[in-house]
Amino acid sequence: MKEVIQCSQCLDDLNHPLGQVIDSSGLCTGCITHKEKDLIDWGKRWSELEKKCTEILKKGGNDAYDCIIPLNADAEDYYVVELALKLNLRPLLLYVNNYFGTDLSWKNLHTLETHFDLDLITFNPNIITYKEVVRTSLRKFNSIYWPYQAIKTAYPVRLALDMKIPLILWGGLQATEQVGKFSHNDEVEMSGWSRNQHDLFATDEVDFFGTGAQISNSEQFHYTYPDLKQANKIKGIYLSNYVRWDPWRQNHNMLKYGFAPEKTQHTFDQYERAGSSVFYSIHDLLRLERHGYLKVRDHLSREIRHKRITINNAKELYALYASQYVDIKPFFDWIGSTDSGYKLLLKERFKYSYKKISKKANKTIKIQDYFISSYFEGQNHCSTKDFVIYHKGI
Amino acid sequence: MSFRIGATVLIGHNGNAIQSYGFKKKRILGNLQKVLKFLDAYKVDEIHAIVPFKGKGDSGSSRIFSHLSELSISTPLGIGGGITEINIEEITQDPFFERCIFNSAIFNNPELLQKTKSIMGHQSMVASIPFIIDDNLKIYHSKTNSFQAINDELWEEIGSNFNEVLLLDARAEGTKKGFNFQVFKYIKFPIDRILISGGLTKCDINKARKMGLAGVSIDNFALHSEYSIEALR
Numbered sequence: 001m002k003e004v005i006q007c008s009q010c011l012d013d014l015n016h017p018l019g020q021v022i023d024s025s026g027l028c029t030g031c032i033t034h035k036e037k038d039l040i041d042w043g044k045r046w047s048e049l050e051k052k053c054t055e056i057l058k059k060g061g062n063d064a065y066d067c068i069i070p071l072n073a074d075a076e077d078y079y080v081v082e083l084a085l086k087l088n089l090r091p092l093l094l095y096v097n098n099y100f101g102t103d104l105s106w107k108n109l110h111t112l113e114t115h116f117d118l119d120l121i122t123f124n125p126n127i128i129t130y131k132e133v134v135r136t137s138l139r140k141f142n143s144i145y146w147p148y149q150a151i152k153t154a155y156p157v158r159l160a161l162d163m164k165i166p167l168i169l170w171g172g173l174q175a176t177e178q179v180g181k182f183s184h185n186d187e188v189e190m191s192g193w194s195r196n197q198h199d200l201f202a203t204d205e206v207d208f209f210g211t212g213a214q215i216s217n218s219e220q221f222h223y224t225y226p227d228l229k230q231a232n233k234i235k236g237i238y239l240s241n242y243v244r245w246d247p248w249r250q251n252h253n254m255l256k257y258g259f260a261p262e263k264t265q266h267t268f269d270q271y272e273r274a275g276s277s278v279f280y281s282i283h284d285l286l287r288l289e290r291h292g293y294l295k296v297r298d299h300l301s302r303e304i305r306h307k308r309i310t311i312n313n314a315k316e317l318y319a320l321y322a323s324q325y326v327d328i329k330p331f332f333d334w335i336g337s338t339d340s341g342y343k344l345l346l347k348e349r350f351k352y353s354y355k356k357i358s359k360k361a362n363k364t365i366k367i368q369d370y371f372i373s374s375y376f377e378g379q380n381h382c383s384t385k386d387f388v389i390y391h392k393g394i
Numbered sequence: 395m396s397f398r399i400g401a402t403v404l405i406g407h408n409g410n411a412i413q414s415y416g417f418k419k420k421r422i423l424g425n426l427q428k429v430l431k432f433l434d435a436y437k438v439d440e441i442h443a444i445v446p447f448k449g450k451g452d453s454g455s456s457r458i459f460s461h462l463s464e465l466s467i468s469t470p471l472g473i474g475g476g477i478t479e480i481n482i483e484e485i486t487q488d489p490f491f492e493r494c495i496f497n498s499a500i501f502n503n504p505e506l507l508q509k510t511k512s513i514m515g516h517q518s519m520v521a522s523i524p525f526i527i528d529d530n531l532k533i534y535h536s537k538t539n540s541f542q543a544i545n546d547e548l549w550e551e552i553g554s555n556f557n558e559v560l561l562l563d564a565r566a567e568g569t570k571k572g573f574n575f576q577v578f579k580y581i582k583f584p585i586d587r588i589l590i591s592g593g594l595t596k597c598d599i600n601k602a603r604k605m606g607l608a609g610v611s612i613d614n615f616a617l618h619s620e621y622s623i624e625a626l627r
Contacts, residue, residue: 019410019422029421181421182413182618185570189619193424193432202425228435232621 007031010301011314015291017201018179033180034305040184042244049242053087056167056235065092065119067167070156073101073109075251075259075271076171081116082254083239084169092165093120096155098148099127099334104262105275111258123155129219131335136208136215141201142286142349144278144331146208149199150223157190157226160234172245173238174198178298190236192228246306247272248299252375261377265324265362267296268317268370270377282328285353292352296321303371313370320365325358398609399599399623400440401433401616402562402591405475407445407454409461413614414446415568417524417534423617427465433616434467438623441467442560442591442611444495444522445475447536456481463490474522475536479506486513495520495560498537500552507555517557524562524592531580534564549582558587558608566593568614573598578605599626 005014008026021029057066066089071077073095084091095109113120125147133147156168173188175181175198182188196204205224209215225231239245251271255261261270266280273279284295300314309317332342350357368376403426406412411423423429433441443462445455455476462473463485474495477485494514499506500521511519524534525541532541541564552559561581563574571593581588590602591611599610616622 019424021412021420021422023419029419032419179422181423183415183421183568186615186618191432191617191620192435193428193617196428196432197424202428204428228620232624 010304011297012301016179017291018175019181020179029180036184037244045242061164061166065165066090067169068092068094068156068160068165069169071095073105074273075254078112078254078257078259079250080169080171093118094156095122096152097124100276100278102275102277108260108275115257125151132214135335142290153195153199154225157231157234161230168236170238172240177240177245184241187241192225192231248375267299268367269299278331281326282331285326288353308373309371317370324362325360326356327359328357397603398439399626400611401438402442402611402613403429405445405458409458417564417567430465430467434469436621436623440470442472447475448539459485472520482510493518493520495522497522501535519556521552521556521559523559524564525577526564527576559583560589563592569593
């Protein structure tokens with residue numbers, strides 16, 4: 001029997017980087033797991049979360065903070081903070097600067113901090129080293145996100161250990177929400193394994209720094225996870241296991257706190273990673289090269305599951321987004337690539353997406369008509385500065 | 395002998411580790427090498443690495459076993475799913491594992507069992523018995539992909555050919571609903587050489603320890619949180 005590789009209900013196929021399975025009826029695990037949301041008693045689940053938090057905090061810890069909330073500076077952060085406050089927790093916000101944030105991203109970060117009047121720690125990795133690690137990531141793995149993912153998932157645990165804060169609150173568990181890799185009933189928590197498998201795509205620090213990176217051992221420190229036994233002292237909870245997770249709807253609701261969505265021609269979702277200069281440009285093209293699809297496909301599959309768009313409309317919309325142009329030159333200027341290096345990389349690494357790389361203006365896609373129901377907002381914002389240098393000493 | 399807390403790792407045909415729920419639903423777990431590395435780091439007592447056969451033809455087990463042999467972990471390993479007369483000599487030439495786990499050979503392949511026993515020794519022989527209980531006990535036969543009744547004669551065969559039995563509650567697999575201990579009403583095998591798996595809760599594990607079972611094998615949830623195994627000791 002020929003193996004089914006395309007889900008019959010959404011746009012996902014077996015090439016998803018987080019790992020998809022399609023069953024004999026043609027449904028992917030993402031669609032199957034999404035159906036659990038209609039069966040779970042979310043009120044009961046919330047009570048379980050409250051109990052869990054109480055248990056964790058009972059052991060004592062920091063006098064001022066109950067939990068750390070790692071931030072991306074996008075709308076989901078606002079929602080996680082809202083839920084943390086509903087749980088009567090005292091959060092410490094933590095932003096790991098990936099240097100890919102635009103002015104809009106910084107605006108959203110500071111609005112979050114000031115609106116909720118919470119303490120925020122911003123960690124700025126050494127930018128010289130960071131750029132070298134990004135270059136290595138691109139050279140070795142055709143990805144630019146490994147360095148950020150590595151720090152973003154390791155630093156909160158180190159900080160929690162240092163400050164004796166026993167809990168880290170994460171928003172959605174992407175592995176469950178995108179591809180249904182776990183059941184919501186599994187209540188999967190943060191772990192060294194999960195970080196390695198899902199955030200670092202099974203490439204650990206030893207694999208990454210093994211050869212080729214010009215980074216000293218001491219500079220590798222922030223990219224590495226603490227000893228697993230130490231890390232075990234900190235609980236990391238994904239809120240999507242305890243709350244009916246609906247990113248577009250919940251992110252839209254964050255407008256009430258002053259979150260500024262971003263108008264982009266690469267997805268209809270103005271909230272996820274709003275203000276990133278790379279997420280829907282070079283990062284997305286590299287996804288296309290490695291896995292054969294653009295991020296908007298994840299958004300469309302999600303909306304099919306939430307019954308806000310039909311599969312046929314989603315396919316049409318995806319085709320429109322797939323024909324949009326992307327300008328990736330600013331990224332290469334940022335990492336200090338020479339013109340000849342840039343041209344060589346275009347030729348060698350962008351085989352499928354080469355034709356998409358252009359400074360040409362994109363078509364404006366009229367998206368509203370494609371959706372049965374939607375969460376658009378008329379007043380979208382645009383970033384004006386792609387890469388904002390904002391770190392110690394500059 | 396002390397009570398063992400092991401973990402079951404299922405391996406898909408593409409060499410990835412997979413999760414199984416209720417013996418029906420499959421989900422990807424991830425890179426096999428990393429899964430084994432982390433279970434090793436989390437200090438499980440043993441790992442049962444099984445390629446689920448489920449009535450399919452060539453499961454690619456030889457290739458997967460060969461891949462497993464290249465991984466360096468210090469945790470004792472049991473392998474199963476697709477050990478045949480064809481590959482048994484090859485995989486036991488330089489054994490990287492301690493135990494051989496069989497299912498379909500329990501029913502109709504005493505020659506293979508004898509051969510394996512003669513190479514690896516009786517202590518290496520483990521019978522994998524996924525079960526369901528309706529009116530009576532039914533055990534799984536992977537070649538026919540069905541659950542069938544078990545008679546005294548088969549229990550005798552199991553008793554003489556195997557050192558240990560790994561009982562898997564197929565309906566509870568991948569859940570937290572609890573292992574069905576009713577199965578012990580039907581078992582004719584020394585209790586101190588039985589490991590149980592499927593739906594295990596902390597309560598179940600304590601019960602298994604008190605009953606004097608050989609141990610447990612944690613299914614999917616071994617990697618669902620940091621050091622989940624440690625909390626069960």
